[in-house]
Amino acid sequence: MTFADDAIAWYDQNARDLPWRQPTTSAWGVLVSEVMLQQTPVVRVEPAWHSWMARWPTPAALADDPPSEAIRMWGRLGYPRRAMRLHACAVAIVERHGGVVPDDLVQLLALPGVGTYTGRAVATFAYGQRHPVVDTNVRRVVCRAVQGKPDAGPATTSADLTAMAELLPPEDARAARASIAFMELGAIVCTARAPRCTICPFEEVCAWRRTGQDLPAGPSRKPQRYAGTDRQVRGLLLEVLRHATAPVPRQRLDLVWPDEVQRARALAGLVDDGLVEPLGANDFVLAGDGPSL
DNA sequence: TAAGCGTGGTC
C-alpha cells in the first residue's frame, strides 16, 4: 500500500458530504466553491454557496449582473475582493470561453482570482485531470507524514507540487481522488493544532510520528493583526455600502471609524481596488451601482 | 518575497 492508496481508502469511508463534491455539480459550481474556500472555513461557505448557485447557476448569469450584486451576495465571507474577481472571472469565461469554464489548466490560471491552487483544483475535481493539487492541508500532511517535519511553514509552491506529484497514482481518476483525500485528511485528522493521529490511516507509516514526536515549532504562518488595521476599517466601510440601497454620503461613512487619516486611506484603497466607486463629489456606491453602467 | 487583504471560531 502507498500513501495515496491509504488516503483514498480512508476517504471512501470518511469523506464529508459537501454539495460541491456531488457528481452532478457543474465545473462552475466547483470553481465557485474553490474561490469561496480560499481562507474561509467550510461551515461558513456551504450556505453561501447554495445561495450563490441558486441565483447564478452559470458564469453567464453572474456576468449579466453588476459586480455590486456579487459583493452583496458575498456577505460576510471575508476578503470581498474575491467576489469582485469571481465576477470578473465570470465575465472572462463568457468572453473568452463562450460561457464554459475551461478545462485547460493554462486557461484556468489566466482567469481573475484563479491561482496555482484553484486552477489545479478545478482541472482536477471538476474535470478529473491528473495534477498535483496542493493547499494548506495537503502541504501539512505531506510535510508531516512523508517528510517527517512538524510543519510546512510558508508555501514553497514548486517544491510542494513536486512532492505531491510523486505521490499521485498514474490513473487520472485515482490521482484526483488522492488529492481530495489528502485535503480531507488534513482538514479532519492531520489538523494544525491537535492532530488525531490515533485515527489516522498513516499512523503506522507517518514519518513525523516515527522519527520525532509532536512538536509544531511555531505558528505555521505569520500572525496577522486585524484590530485597528486598514483591513478592519475597509470591512466597516464595505458593511455600510453593502446594505445601502442608495448612494452613501461621505458623512455617513465618517461614522464608522474615528481616525480620519486612516478612514480616508481605507476608502481610497477600496476605490483603488475597484470595490467602491465615488459618485459625484460626496457619495459612494459599490462598484457597478453607478449611473455609468 | 513579503505584505496586504475580512471575518469568525477555537482554545
Next chain:
DNA sequence: TGACCAAGCTT
C-alpha cells in the same frame, strides 16, 4: 484574552 487558524491570490 489574544494568538492562531481557515480549500489563497495579487502585487
